[in-house]
Amino acid sequence: MHYNFDSCPDREGFGSLKWDKYRGRDVLPLWVADMDFTSAPEILQALQNRLDHGVFGYTIPHAAPTEAVLNYLQRDHQYEARASWLNFLPGLVPAINLCCHAFTRPDESVMTATPVYPPFLSAPDYAKRELIQVPLCLNAHDQWTLDFETMEATIQPNTRLFILCSPHNPVGRVFNRAELTALGEFCERHDLILISDEIHCDLVFEETVRHTVTATLNESIAKRAVTLMAPSKTYNLPGLACAFSIIENPQLRSRFEETIRGIITEVNCFGYAGLTAAYNHGEPWRQALLAYLRGNYQLICDFVRNEMPEITFRPMEATYLAWFDVSPLALKAPLAHFERHGVGLSDGTPFGAAQHLRLNFGCPRATLEAGLARMKQALGGS
Numbered sequence: 280m281h282y283n284f285d286s287c288p289d290r291e292g293f294g295s296l297k298w299d300k301y302r303g304r305d306v307l308p309l310w311v312a313d314m315d316f317t318s319a320p321e322i323l324q325a326l327q328n329r330l331d332h333g334v335f336g337y338t339i340p341h342a343a344p345t346e347a348v349l350n351y352l353q354r355d356h357q358y359e360a361r362a363s364w365l366n367f368l369p370g371l372v373p374a375i376n377l378c379c380h381a382f383t384r385p386d387e388s389v390m391t392a393t394p395v396y397p398p399f400l401s402a403p404d405y406a407k408r409e410l411i412q413v414p415l416c417l418n419a420h421d422q423w424t425l426d427f428e429t430m431e432a433t434i435q436p437n438t439r440l441f442i443l444c445s446p447h448n449p450v451g452r453v454f455n456r457a458e459l460t461a462l463g464e465f466c467e468r469h470d471l472i473l474i475s476d477e478i479h480c481d482l483v484f485e486e487t488v489r490h491t492v493t494a495t496l497n498e499s500i501a502k503r504a505v506t507l508m509a510p511s512k513t514y515n516l517p518g519l520a521c522a523f524s525i526i527e528n529p530q531l532r533s534r535f536e537e538t539i540r541g542i543i544t545e546v547n548c549f550g551y552a553g554l555t556a557a558y559n560h561g562e563p564w565r566q567a568l569l570a571y572l573r574g575n576y577q578l579i580c581d582f583v584r585n586e587m588p589e590i591t592f593r594p595m596e597a598t599y600l601a602w603f604d605v606s607p608l609a610l611k612a613p614l615a616h617f618e619r620h621g622v623g624l625s626d627g628t629p630f631g632a633a634q635h636l637r638l639n640f641g642c643p644r645a646t647l648e649a650g651l652a653r654m655k656q657a658l659g660g661s
């Protein structure tokens with residue numbers, strides 16, 4: 280089957296968060312993490328079938344999505360999970376927020392590695408928990424990694440939770456087994472619960488790299504891990520609001536379930552249908568998507584190297600989100616500067632890194648080319 284990622288429907292008039300931000304302005308929206316591509320035809324068909332049924336009642340976590348998730352975990356991530364470990368959720372952001380309430384007391388603190396997806400920073404703040412931010416550092420291969428030395432130096436006796444983004448948004452790093460094992464040991468040493476947000480785990484486009492589900496590394500990590508996943512990033516279904524957690528440890532699971540009770544609603548019937556089709560039938564589309572994203576990534580690498588060398592862009596392995604260090608440009612307001620030149624990026628400040636910008640390359644190549652050309656103009660190039 281040939282999938283066309285080069286053209287996309289017009290999203291105006293559909294209440295798109297991404298596109299409506301710049302409605303009526305000549306600004307290309309390359310910001311929030313949803314892609315412009317239509318979903319896999321296999322998913323569209325499943326949604327059509329569900330629509331044709333015509334009854335949209337409350338829907339429980341039934342056999343089809345449960346089996347789809349368990350098969351997917353086993354097939355793609357060698358994770359032998361059980362149905363009882365799962366909770367279906369209408370989103371991972373509410374889950375991250377509720378984890379702060381479920382697993383910490385008000386006088387306890389949360390640690391995470393920055394820059395990172397903004398809700399990792401706002402969730403402890405909303406829960407009024409202290410947040411310890413430890414910047415990622417560069418390893419000997421010039422890749423972003425966890426800075427264990429600083430983590431050891433800054434952890435407090437009251438720290439209870441570590442929130443990990445793996446693969447990492449926004450730096451696009453896929454942490455390897457050694458790094459994740461070391462993180463597990465760190466959590467064991469300090470008796471931390473590990474929230475492992477792996478929503479980007481099926482977007483590894485670097486062919487030599489494989490994602491490891493943190494909880495599969497060893498029993499000690501499995502006992503303290505809360506794994507968060509969803510098909511929404513990979514298959515471009517975030518508006519269907521269907522995600523899930525995997526918690527092996529029964530004590531942690533019941534604390535989580537008690538906390539979400541009455542707050543987290545049922546997943547809607549289309550969310551379940553989309554998830555089930557994605558995991559059961561989405562693989563050919565996903566492979567085609569990864570090939571397309573690889574091409575977009577290569578385009579950015581070449582363009583930055585040849586046309587915008589003053590921007591620092593480090594190699595990445597996963598996601599469709601490119602992270603630029605624009606500090607050498609010494610701009611007062613980097614986001615507004617590029618918006619004035621017709622490119623809408625994500626500002627680094629809410630990620631914990633001012634003077635950085637994130638570009639979403641989950642878009643047709645022509646859009647990306649236009650966006651990069653506008654960025655070059657914004658730098659004063661032709």
Ligand SMILES: Cc1ncc(COP(=O)(O)O)c(C=O)c1O
Pocket residue numbers: 312369370371372373396444448476478479509511517522
């Ligand atoms: C690391 C990470 N977690 C969670 C989400 C969003 O999850 P949800 O839409 O299920 O709330 C995103 C979206 O970009 C993300 O990058």
